[in-house]
Amino acid sequence: MTDDPLHTRNRLAWQCRRGMRELDVLLNGFLERRFERLDAHDRDSFARLLEYPDAVLLEWLMGRMVPADKDVACIVQDIRHTAAP
Numbered sequence: 001m002t003d004d005p006l007h008t009r010n011r012l013a014w015q016c017r018r019g020m021r022e023l024d025v026l027l028n029g030f031l032e033r034r035f036e037r038l039d040a041h042d043r044d045s046f047a048r049l050l051e052y053p054d055a056v057l058l059e060w061l062m063g064r065m066v067p068a069d070k071d072v073a074c075i076v077q078d079i080r081h082t083a084a085p
Helices: 005-015 021-033 040-049 054-061 070-083
Strands: none
Touching (some): 005 021, 005 040, 021 054, 021 070, 040 070, 054 070
């Protein structure tokens, strides 16, 4: 990741724009509500999460599958908890 926080956030915001409304809502909501409070390791894990295809992300975020990568799995759980009412 780059050292410029604004550039990083803008890049991630662009990557959160997916082909599915459900993913857009979950990922952008997380970026808006939680990203600033993440440490560098978790920010990197979130960026890695965004590299996966939409179908895989949907399965993870709907709780039907769990990522093998423990760090990505923690971010998935955080996103799911952030989205809960």
